[in-house]
Amino acid sequence: MLYKLTFLWCMLLSIFGTSQVRNPDGVDFLEFMTSDFKYEVMLITDKISTNKTSEATIRIRYDDRIVEFYSIAEFELIDDSIFINVIPKDQEVKVIKGTSTYNPDTFLLILNEEGNFLKGEATDKNSTTGNKLKFTTANTFTDQLRLLKRFYESDDPLYPKIVKLLKDEFILE
Structure with missing residues (x-):
């Protein structure tokens, strides 16, 4: 009985303990440079509470590696x-591709009222200065899909949800 309860508890934690976005409501592609690497960033958010x-x-892609971590986005x-x-x-980071140790970054993005990217910066716990963020422009659904495929495989559980979101964004425009 104790074994079954422990197993059930572990299953619940694995399902609800992680904070991966389950129903994407926003996707942004960004990048920043350090002296060592160019970092490509995919930021996926749920609906704002x-x-x-x-x-x-x-998800961060750099030097043929991809890592993933979970965050909270605060809007003001x-x-x-x-x-x-x-x-x-x-500080938990999941290595998706390659081998890596990685410190999760903190991002500050500033948008105008229409939601257009103005500026931003990325920092990690080991830096005293931020790295300037650049918004990656993708003007078509095909461009967005190409960027998505740099971060996700088609068999990833979030992939079809992200594709649907990207399609819906271009249909509505």
Whole structure:
């Protein structure tokens, strides 16, 4: 009986303990440079809750490696600008491709009221200065899909949900 309860508890933690986005509501592609690497970033967020936060899944691609970590995105409107502070939930990083140790980054994005990227920066716990973020422009669904495939395989559980979201964004425009 104790074994069954322990097994059930572990299963619940594995299902609900992680904070991966389950129903993507926003996808952004960004990049930043350090002296060592160019880092490509895919930021996926759930719907914004009433307390102006959202679960976020971050995938970082660099030097033929991909890592993933979970964050909380906090949204705030200040003087006609939307500030999005994306803070790692913990120091746990999942290596998706390659071998790596990686410190989760914190991101600050500033958008105008229409949601257009103005500026941003990425920092990790070991740096005292931020790295300037650049928004990756993808003007077509095909461009967005090409970027998505740099981070996700088609058999990943989130992949079809992200594809649907990207399709819906281009149909609505």
